[in-house]
Amino acid sequence: MGKKIRREVSNRLNQIVHSIKDTDVTIESKNKIQYSLDLRKVYAGYGKTTVLHDVTLQVEKGSIIAVIGNSGAGKTTGIRCMTAQIKAQKGSCVTAGYDVNKVPEEVQLRIGYVPQLEYLSLYYDFSALDNALFFGRNFGTPDKIIKKRCIEVMKTLGLTKKEFWTKPVKKLSGGEKKRVSIMIGLINNPEILFLDEPTTGLDPHLRIEVLNFLARINHKFKTTMVIVSHDLECVDYCNQVMVFAQGYMVDFGNPRKLTRSLPNSGKAITMRFHNLTPDEEQSIEKIPEVIYKLHVGRNTFKIFYENEASLSIIFSKLQELGLESNHYHSNCVFLDYFRVMSVYNYNKIVGQRKLEATKEEESK
Numbered sequence: 108m109g110k111k112i113r114r115e116v117s118n119r120l121n122q123i124v125h126s127i128k129d130t131d132v133t134i135e136s137k138n139k140i141q142y143s144l145d146l147r148k149v150y151a152g153y154g155k156t157t158v159l160h161d162v163t164l165q166v167e168k169g170s171i172i173a174v175i176g177n178s179g180a181g182k183t184t185g186i187r188c189m190t191a192q193i194k195a196q197k198g199s200c201v202t203a204g205y206d207v208n209k210v211p212e213e214v215q216l217r218i219g220y221v222p223q224l225e226y227l228s229l230y231y232d233f234s235a236l237d238n239a240l241f242f243g244r245n246f247g248t249p250d251k252i253i254k255k256r257c258i259e260v261m262k263t264l265g266l267t268k269k270e271f272w273t274k275p276v277k278k279l280s281g282g283e284k285k286r287v288s289i290m291i292g293l294i295n296n297p298e299i300l301f302l303d304e305p306t307t308g309l310d311p312h313l314r315i316e317v318l319n320f321l322a323r324i325n326h327k328f329k330t331t332m333v334i335v336s337h338d339l340e341c342v343d344y345c346n347q348v349m350v351f352a353q354g355y356m357v358d359f360g361n362p363r364k365l366t367r368s369l370p371n372s373g374k375a376i377t378m379r380f381h382n383l384t385p386d387e388e389q390s391i392e393k394i395p396e397v398i399y400k401l402h403v404g405r406n407t408f409k410i411f412y413e414n415e416a417s418l419s420i421i422f423s424k425l426q427e428l429g430l431e432s433n434h435y436h437s438n439c440v441f442l443d444y445f446r447v448m449s450v451y452n453y454n455k456i457v458g459q460r461k462l463e464a465t466k467e468e469e470s471k
């Protein structure tokens with residue numbers, strides 16, 4: 108066989124081998140995708156009242172998810188359904204591979220739950236280790252394994268000294284108690300850990316610390332985490348965020364991608380005016396090139412615009428109006444996105460969803 112032909116045959120074989128490998132990888136990775144949470148058209152509530160409407164979402168294993176939304180939006184109701192504390196009224200809710208309506212006990216074996224208030228999940232007169240033994244035995248786990256797991260998790264949570272595991276929980280600080288409560292949530296090595304407001308009431312330093320510890324746990328044990336929070340800094344640690352409003356899930360996605368979906372990829376200008384009457388404030392909003400105007404401080408606004416040309420027009424129109432400002436360019440963070448959407452869009456989305464539901468009902 109000539110050199111040229113050999114090379115061609117060898118190239119062709121390489122192509123075939125690679126194409127087989129690629130196909131295999133695709134098939135394998137497709138099969139491997141497993142969801143920790145798989146909700147399809149879920150409705151949930153209490154008695155005959157429906158609080159949560161038509162929620163569909165999938166969460167891949169090992170993700171960290173933030174659940175946010177105003178008070179009364181339905182976050183806790185959603186978590187209650189996903190953790191099999193209440194049934195789905197309609198639709199299917201599968202948590203850790205098990206249907207919450209059909210086999211709630213299987214779901215509860217595979218999840219951990221950290222309530223907002225530590226005293227609900229801890230015996231204060233017991234040590235962390237004794238709490239771990241008490242709760243771990245409920246899952247039928249041998250004492251030796253519970254102790255090993257307790258110490259491993261406590262160390263990962265930064266409580267490395269023996270005294271933290273052995274002294275009564277009541278003698279620990281607020282942040283230390285919170286971490287013991289997280290350890291208890293993890294004692295059965297759950298596939299998913301649900302945390303209700305894990306950072307509320309903690310000082311700013313500790314809030315970040317707790318989030319760092321959770322990220323470490325997620326990395327080490329591959330635990331999927333669902334964090335309900337009003338502190339939006341937690342979103343920075345999350346792969347995905349779900350936003351609830353008036354019982355509807357109005358947003359779901361990667362927080363960084365969502366933020367970049369703002370006009371001009373989330374690049375805005377912050378303007379601080381010296382004095383501003385309500386009429387003047389309205390006249391800024393009426394400039395057509397101003398897409399969104401967000402109040403971020405006294406006489407201070409973040410202005411969203413489409414591109415540099417529209418920014419120049421905004422400046423000249425402000426000059427015509429005799430409005431002077433100090434300004435600087437700013438890259439938006441998820442908090443800005445959430446506030447813009449809350450002011451301008453989420454209510455509209457809820458309105459649309461309600462309208463669609465009425466139409467669907469009427470067509471039946």
Ligand SMILES: Nc1ncnc2c1ncn2[C@@H]1O[C@H](COP(=O)(O)OP(=O)(O)OP(=O)(O)O)[C@@H](O)[C@H]1O
Pocket residue numbers: 153156158176177178179180181182183184185
């Ligand atoms: N046990 C219950 N029985 C009847 N209605 C309830 C019950 N718990 C909550 N609700 C109602 O369901 C709605 C959603 O409540 P939910 O607790 O899910 O809100 P949330 O988003 O968790 O609010 P928050 O941020 O204040 O904790 C509210 O209107 C609330 O009054």
Ligand SMILES: [Mg+2]
Pocket residue numbers: 182183184
């Ligand atoms: Mg709640």
